[in-house]
Amino acid sequence: MHPATVLAQLDHVTDGPTGGLVPALHPALTHVLPGEAAAVGYARSTNSGARAVEALVAKLEGGAAAAAFTSGSAAMQAVLAGLSPGDHVLLDTGIYYEFGRIIVAFGARWQIAVSFADFCELDSVAAALLPGRTKLVWAECPSNPLWRVPDMSSLADLTHAAGAKLLVDATVITPVLCHPLSLGADLVLHSATKYLNGHGDVLAGVLVTADADNIWAELVAARTAHGSILPPFEAWLLLRGLRTLAVRMARCSQTALAIAEALQGHAAIAAVHYPGLADDPHHALARAQFQAGFGGMLSLTLKGGEADAIKVCARLQVFRQSTSLGGPESLAEHRLSTEGAGSLCPPALIRLSIGLEEASDLLGDLRAALACD
Template sequence: MSDIPQHGFATRAIHLGYDPLDEQGALSPPLYLTSTYTQDSIEAFDQIRLGERQGYVYGRTRNPTQALLEARLASLEGAEAGVVTASGMAAISATLFSLLQSGDEIVVDQIVYGTAFTLFAQGLTRFGVRAVFADFTRPEAVAAAIGPKTRAVYFETPANPNLRLVDIAAVSAIARGKGLLTIVDNTFATPVLQRPLAHGADIVLHSATKYLGGHGDLLAGAVLGRQEHIDAIRLQGLRYFTGATLSPFTAFLVLRGIKTLELRVQRHSESARQVAQLLRGHAAVADVFYPGLPDTPGADIARRQLSAGGGLVAFELKGGLAAGRTLLDSLKLARIAVSLGDPETLIQHPASMTHASYSAEDRERYGLSEGLLRLSVGLETPEDILADLKQGLDRL
């Protein structure tokens, strides 16, 4: 169907870029399990290698199964093109290694995923790139952190782990005015709820391990943006900086996952909203952070950027870390684990798990308290999730 690109989100996630009649009627796209490709002439090989014609040469750079996934993800994010990688961190590092060089600076929000923080704070410095951290909830702080060597700004929204919100349009406008790239990690919201490119960002990143894959059984990453940037990331960051190619079978699984992405994210969001309301009304809870609550910090930004609150809830207990440990040990349905976006409800303690790479001083400086908990609300029957959480809270 030639009009698929103009169809709705779910239709494109299921159909875009593939006609079963082109593949002997196979309803599911074929899985290409090959590492290398032959050509009918040396001229054809050279044309493909130089980017003068479409085709495939070697699986580290591109594979037809990956290409279909890239086309669908790009469509869902409203991007010109995309490249998939072996993990979310591979997506981040391939992007940075391709677009930055020694002597450059990048301004980064002070709250990001812990391993990404380590890459910015320690890894990039080994190659002469300096990360400058700023509070991205204050656009004026971002502007103040930009210097003559700055080449890009980077942030997550909602941010891991406390779900703080950044105004994409405001930060992108500042960066664009200085000739800088805006890079946004959209893992938590997914393109179902938020599309950063529509608000002025240049590049969108995903850990496809999370909601895009959606079943806790794979590792994958994705970068979406303008063709020129994606070409550079594929041919530099992916091909020879990291070599972190997504396997064709994993690409096949992510293709399967995004077919139900819209439905899953809607269910995650509705259940998470109910969880946030339960937490807000419980005597043991000191504070709740959820973009879907009307009185959450940054609620005005949420109304502009997000179509729903998402599937994650962060909260602090009045009893601090000791109460948090008691709660985690009391839950029967929710599992203690570091990931998110799975069908299973998962809970974790950021200070000792996903954000342990932040020093205690940095956690205190950036507002990551020792008592903060992050809950990834799953797809179980909502009443069961609520009952499990309530029995654990009542023990406090």
């Protein structure tokens, strides 16, 4: 079935005892077991809501299994828990800044080497890999906030030749638009706080694996040890959000492309960063790897510099000036101000998360803010 159908019906998940079309919320921490019945499990290890999320996202990604967490960062920590002193982790230079900082700090504390390479330059990746020592290659597709698109199949080939696992953070593209596991990734990470939930009211993370091997069992065990399983209420809200994922992604992708095309060549803009643009340097790879659109994230680099970018953000009336992405409302931010000291983000860059508003209202808001002296 088409992903939109699977999502709208939650893959025919219902409240078992009643047949309710909306799955019930079960907050119980433990269960009474009749006779010789197998244990359902203590809530720190599993709950019915998390299992429903996991089954749905694993199906959408074409994965062998999924694990739901309290946040994308908690999912990341479970992956890092599987590393040992002396291991090497390779990150993209364009990795989401906060994850990059956390992984570097983790490596320094636990004697794990962390290095960076440009994942859009395969020669750079090949030179940075340490065969036998590199255990994890951490990619992001597309990278945030320049929305660069790596060749995931070639990246997977290089990673596996070095004896490592490839993780792809697919938060921005979602399983509606791309399936990294089918391109060779071993793990896919979603900050489900963003598009999967889509309402700006849940912290959640999901990991999906191509192969439920021993490493996956260790990862799930780490989640139990850390107590970071997605709680029942958050799982219930996430299932609600997932129902509309396909239509939300279609709408925000369509609007983002319209805005990107309309602002190309604007007198105040030096560059529009969006892989859906025909002349974007990453367009060909995006077309080859994505389905049904290019996502709702784009960025503008202004000609006027950092101060101008900050002023434009402050002038916006329809866009809300805030950090995050993937919600129903469109957001704008001066990204360097958010990332702070040590950021590699261009000073004049404005990051936009396109929501569900009318495209003409968003475009008019941007043009008015850009036109002011």
